[in-house]
Each structure stands twice: as C-alpha cells, then as structure tokens.
Amino acid sequence: MQHKLNAAGHKIGVYRTATLMKKVSIKAIRPKKRHYYPNTGKPHKKADNLLNRDFNQQKSNTHWVGDITYIKTHQGWSYLASVLDLASKQVVGWSLSKHPDAKLAQDAISNAIARYKPNTGNLMFHSDQGTQYSSKVLIDYCNKIKITQSMSRKGNCWDNTPQGGTKQSAVMERFFRSLKSEKLNHQSFTNHGEVVENVESYIYFYNYIKNSFSYWVFNTCTEDG
Structure with missing residues (x-):
C-alpha cells in the first residue's frame, strides 16, 4: 500500500x-509462509502412468488415488496421507504422522485395506512421483500384496486431474481443499493430537454427510428438471 x-x-x-x-x-x-517438505530419501523406482487420467471409475475398490498434505501446529507440522476411491469418491483410508515418510503413505494404504478388504490383485493405486510413493519401502509393500502402482508424469498436473478440468478440480485436491477451508483453516492447533481428532471427524463428515447430501441434491435437481 x-x-x-x-x-x-x-x-x-x-x-x-x-x-x-x-x-x-x-x-x-x-502471504502464507511456504512449506518445504523435509528430505525423506531418494526415489527408488517410478511406475508408469497406467491410470492415464481415467478418473471416472464405476466399480469401487479397484482404483485408488493417494496424496499427502501438511497441517501446521504450535509444535511443528503434522502430515496427512489419504487414500480416495475413484468410484465412490470417498476417503477410504488415511494416516497422520509428524513425519512425511514412506511409512506414512504405507500406513494410509494399510488402513484402507483393513477397512474395505479389497481384492488387492485387482487394485490399482495411483499417486505422484513423490519419494514417499516411489520409495523401496512402498514399492516392496505393494508388490508383496499385489497392488499395481501407477504414477503421474513428473511436472504434469493433468495426470492428477479429470479430463477437461484444472488442477484445482482433481479428486484428491478437492478433498484437501474442503478439509482445510471448511475445518482446519478456522482453527489453531496446539499439537498433533488435536489435528488427528479434527481430521478424523471431518473425514466422517466428508464421506457420509457432505457427499451424500451433494448426491441427494444432484438427483433431486435432475428429477425436477
């Protein structure tokens, strides 16, 4: 000014x-202070982009996407790894930690598997090429339980975005944006435990209230129109 x-x-x-x-x-x-992820190791191997932007799936528990975001507390940073189903658009698994490492990504997938028990031999998991997802730890884990990994091309935001959209309309970006704008950005967190409590309560709301209401509104408007 x-x-x-x-x-x-x-x-x-x-x-x-x-x-x-x-x-x-x-x-x-x-402007908010930019967050830089700590060095979590070198990538081990990159998977091909097998999903190929086909974000509109019809059958649940056959195509999952994963990503990691960060949340600030007075004691440092908390990290949320989420797994989202491309058919139901629900968050099927998640994990929170103070460390954005490969174990965080693995724990989120393990959580999703424990909750939904998919046939992992018919399951594709898509992510970016971040070191958490391209690490030997996660690759060995996926190979062991026969999950097929898919990764977007480096520097190509369209690979994480539905056809014809923009980066901000990507399925996982949409969840993270809703989580922060509707729940987290209005609060100040003292510690990691407070983040866990708030994130988990919002995931329940996002899956069973917000998405269900949006589906009801869409169908009601379609029938009336």
Whole structure:
C-alpha cells in the first residue's frame, strides 16, 4: 500500500500508512509462509502412468488415488496421507504422522485395506512421483500384496486431474481443499493430537454427510428438471 501511495505522489511512511489503513478498516493480506517438505530419501523406482487420467471409475475398490498434505501446529507440522476411491469418491483410508515418510503413505494404504478388504490383485493405486510413493519401502509393500502402482508424469498436473478440468478440480485436491477451508483453516492447533481428532471427524463428515447430501441434491435437481 505504501508503494502505491508513494507512486501516486503521496510521501508517506510505513507507520503512517498502517495508521491510515487501520482507520478505514483495511487489513494487509500477508502471504502464507511456504512449506518445504523435509528430505525423506531418494526415489527408488517410478511406475508408469497406467491410470492415464481415467478418473471416472464405476466399480469401487479397484482404483485408488493417494496424496499427502501438511497441517501446521504450535509444535511443528503434522502430515496427512489419504487414500480416495475413484468410484465412490470417498476417503477410504488415511494416516497422520509428524513425519512425511514412506511409512506414512504405507500406513494410509494399510488402513484402507483393513477397512474395505479389497481384492488387492485387482487394485490399482495411483499417486505422484513423490519419494514417499516411489520409495523401496512402498514399492516392496505393494508388490508383496499385489497392488499395481501407477504414477503421474513428473511436472504434469493433468495426470492428477479429470479430463477437461484444472488442477484445482482433481479428486484428491478437492478433498484437501474442503478439509482445510471448511475445518482446519478456522482453527489453531496446539499439537498433533488435536489435528488427528479434527481430521478424523471431518473425514466422517466428508464421506457420509457432505457427499451424500451433494448426491441427494444432484438427483433431486435432475428429477425436477
């Protein structure tokens, strides 16, 4: 704001600018500090993009996608690994940790398998090429239980996006965006335990209330139209 006023010919300092902004209830929007993931090791092997942007699946527990996001607390960062089913669009598995490593990604898949018991021999798991998903730990785990891995091409956001959409409409991005805008961004978390409690309660809401309501509204409007 100060630079704009100076450019317009008003010689004014930082503190005077702040005082005037306060009087007229103008708040400066500061960019959030960018988060950098810690080094979690070197990638072991990249899988081919077998999903090939086919995000509209009809049968549940045959195509899953996974990703990791971060949540700030007063004690540091918490990390959420989620697994989403491309047919039901529900979050079928998840895991939270203070460390964004391969074990976090593996625990999320294990959680999904324990909850839904899919035929892993007919299951494809799609992710980006992050070190958590391309690590030897996760590759060995998927091979052991016969899960087929698929990975988007590096630097190609369209591989994680439904046909004709933008990156922001990607299925997992949509869940993460909803989680943060509707639940997490309005709160300040003291520790990891508070994050776990809030994330798990939102996942229940997202799966069984929000998605069900959206489905009901869509069908009601379709029938009425």
